Amino acid sequence: xxxxxxxDFKKLSEVRQMLRNAYGGVAVSLKEDGKKVQQLIxxxxxxxxISNIMKFREIxxxxxxxDIAKITKDKRAQTALIRNKAVQIISAKAHQNPVxxxxxxxxxxxxxxxxxxxxxxxxxxxxxxxxxLQELLNEENxxxxxxxxxxxxxxxxxxxxxxxxxxxxxxTFTKKISEExxxxxxxxxxxxxxxxxxxxxxxxxxxxxxxxxxxxxxxxDKKNELTERFIELAKRxx
Numbered sequence: 001x002x003x004x005x006x007x008d009f010k011k012l013s014e015v016r017q018m019l020r021n022a023y024g025g026v027a028v029s030l031k032e033d034g035k036k037v038q039q040l041i042x043x044x045x046x047x048x049x050i051s052n053i054m055k056f057r058e059i060x061x062x063x064x065x066x067d068i069a070k071i072t073k074d075k076r077a078q079t080a081l082i083r084n085k086a087v088q089i090i091s092a093k094a095h096q097n098p099v100x101x102x103x104x105x106x107x108x109x110x111x112x113x114x115x116x117x118x119x120x121x122x123x124x125x126x127x128x129x130x131x132x133l134q135e136l137l138n139e140e141n142x143x144x145x146x147x148x149x150x151x152x153x154x155x156x157x158x159x160x161x162x163x164x165x166x167x168x169x170x171x172t173f174t175k176k177i178s179e180e181x182x183x184x185x186x187x188x189x190x191x192x193x194x195x196x197x198x199x200x201x202x203x204x205x206x207x208x209x210x211x212x213x214x215x216x217x218x219x220x221d222k223k224n225e226l227t228e229r230f231i232e233l234a235k236r237x238x
Contacts (some may be wrong), residue, residue: 064137065134089136090108096237098158100158111132148174152236155237173207173208177230197231204230
């Protein structure tokens with residue numbers, strides 16, 4: 001005789017599969033999706049009259065690496081999951097720090113090309129994608145290690161470093177820009193105020209003009225381009 005609960009637990013398994021599929025979904029932040037899926041699981045368990053419900057375990061990108069082994073034992077599938085998650089994070093966060101995430105995208109794209117041409121063993125692709133994903137997940141640690149308090153500073157630093165090729169100079173002027181615009185960006189509604197954008201623009205342009213670099217000196221177009229870019233980064237990250 002068929003156990004009457006088999007069908008129910010099959011449905012529960014399908015719900016749990018939704019949880020697994022969330023890792024390969026579009027969103028990078030899975031906090032809200034995780035709560036909804038957990039709620040579905042909890043409601044179904046209650047319908048089976050099972051009283052002990054596990055405490056909600058928040059699903060985040062950070063849990064991904066520790067959980068994929070539970071999702072599948074297949075190495076190729078694990079490699080694909082890690083690769084897809086890295087691509088999703090880059091896509092979702094590229095607007096916050098364009099230069100940094102473009103560098104990460106170039107590394108991913110190079111690996112994908114190599115993978116298609118099968119230049120390495122499967123385990124090597126897994127480890128290389130894993131390394132990139134870990135760097136993406138530890139982006140905040142990298143930012144703090146550089147001494148930056150927020151994503152805006154990290155993004156400005158990456159933009160300056162791309163031009164100046166000098167870490168210390170890039171850090172110095174990043175900090176100066178951040179400190180000088182702090183008062184204006186602390187105002188309520190500054191992002192929609194033309195007067196605030198103008199003041200921030202003047203501050204940034206003046207500081208950029210102080211940088212002694214041949215790519216910027218007497219290059220008004222480049223200085224204006226950087227100024228506009230930094231204003232946009234401030235709106236996105238502050």
